[in-house]
Amino acid sequence: MSESETFVNFMGGSPLNRLSWLRSSPPFLNNIVVSPATRWVVFRSGQPLVTRSNGVTKMAALTTPDVRPYLGPEPFFGQGEKEGEAAAEGVPSLEAARFRGAPVVFLGLDESNVTSSSALPSSEFSKGDPEAAARKVQGTPYFSLDVSHLDQKDADSLLEKSKTDGGRAFYSEPRGAIRGMSMLDASLFALGRSMVDWNARNKFCAGCGSPVYSMWAGWKLSCSTLRPWADNTGKEPCTTAKGIHNFSHPRTDPVVIMLVVNESGDKILLGHNKNFPPTFYSALAGFIEPGESFEDAVKRELWEEAGIKVWGVKYHSGQPWPYPSTLMVGYYALSDPSKPIRTDLDNELEDARWFTREEIISVLEHPEGTNFTGREFVDAPNTEAAEKARRGAPPFRVPPPTAIAGVLIHNWAYGKNPESVSAPLNGRL
Structure with a gap:
């Protein structure tokens, strides 16, 4: 790989055109929802609805008629105070507002098989003929739908609609779902799961504690006190009424x-880590804290978790990680293996050790060296199921190439680092 190329990790490199400037446009959204080309990816309690046929896992892609019973009354976006009523135009707190129906997010437009990107200005939908403008959109629009509220019978009905010839459909454990997915499916999973989770977790306004509602096709949450018809008698104005707020x-x-x-x-x-499956070892990681750079965080985390000092910190690549909504930022760093390792500072690790290239390659080339079932990350360590999974496995295991940790390890082991980060191989960081 040359320095001019961008390294793309699994779940990154999304082919979706997110059309972010149209998220606040009810004419666009309401017309694109009913397009025959539109597809829906479904999640239930964070588990994606997938299909598996001939060993290939895909996100189930349902049509609008398949999910219509759960979308609520029209208009789907830009809903007013009463059912069936459209919101008044020009009211910022009602832009593509949604008060009824299951949680929905517009993910974007897959343009993999079209010759040019859709760059329709919002004015074509607000001032012109929305239906005619929607027909100009090329590609496949994707929405996510959260059906966590459905009972088992209704949830199972979606399984029947998702089945393919000779395959099966099911709600998958999230980590186990992604193995073998295409770039498009992995991108839909990463974006859809993160957005579904964010909408599900945030039910109340962080400014005043009032319930929130969805705007901008699931990309913004607004305090219910900001609705034009809200009764705010005796309440202080919510802090979200002015300015931009990260929550x-x-x-x-x-x-x-x-x-x-x-x-x-x-x-x-x-x-x-104490929460890892047995014999599983990985690169060390930690959250960025306020007031520090990425490089600062690398040095701090390695000191806190392993008691080591590092230098020559060098960026490699990033990866979206939807568990629930993390951006993994990958680095290499240098250290001295003759110095003692300490795991007693924050007690997050059970063990940390140095491995030779030969040890790592032997694991990478073992059929079970990077092979995991999704349940291994859910079940508690050292359970009977986990013990059975270890039988016949190598002395330790490392992350698969679907995780950035696996990429960092694999590239180091086989000398496949891009030129800009090859220094760890020769000590010139």
């Missing part, structure tokens, strides 16, 4: 994840 928009938590290499480039440091 009104989707949250992404940045995490640094770093592979520590010795100066000669033939050893790496990996750790075993």
Whole structure:
């Protein structure tokens, strides 16, 4: 890979055109929802609805008629005070507002098979003929739908609509769902799950505690006291009435994840977290804290978790990680393996140790070296099921290439780092 190329991790490199400037346009959204080309990805309690056929897992892509019973009354976006009533135009607190029906998010437009991107200005929908403008949109529009509120019978009805010839449909454990997915499906999963989770977790205004409602096709939450018909007698004005507030928009938590290499480039440091499956080792990681850079966080986290000092911190790549909504920021760093390792500072790790390239390659080339079932990350460590999973496995395991930690390890082991981050192989960070 040359320096001019961008390294793309799994779940990154989304082919979706998000059309963010049209999220607040009810004419666009209401017309695109009913398009025959539109597809829906479904989540239930964070679990994606997937299909599996011939060993290939895909996000189930339902049509609007398939999910119509759960969308609520029209208009779907820009709803007014009463059922069936459209919101008044020009009211900021009602832009593409949604008060009724299951939680919905517009994810974007897949333009993989079209020759040009859709760059329709919002004026074509607000001032012209919305139906005619919608027909100009090329590609496949995608929405997410959260059906966590459905009973088992209704949830199972969606399984029947999702089945493919010779395959099966099911709600999958999230980590186990992504194996073998295409770039599009992985992107839909990452974006859809993060947005569904954010909408589900945030039911009340962080400014005043009142209930919130959805705007901008699921991309903004607004305090219910801001509705024009709200009765706010005796209440102080909500702080969200003015300015921009980070709790009104989707949250992404940045995490640094770093592979520590010795100066000669033939050893790496990996750790075993208390919550990991048995014998699983990975690159160390931690959340960014206020008032520090990414590089600061790399150094702080490695000191807190392993008691080591590092230098030569070098960026590699990033990866969206929808568990629930994290951005993994990958780094390499140098350290001295002759110095003692300490895991007693924050007690997050059970073990941390240096591994040689030969040890790592032997695990990478073992059929079970990076193979995990989704349940292994859900079940408590050292359960009977986890013990059975270890039988016949290598002495330790490392992350698969679908995780950025696995990419950092694999690229170091086989010398496949991009030129800009190849220094860990020769000690010139």
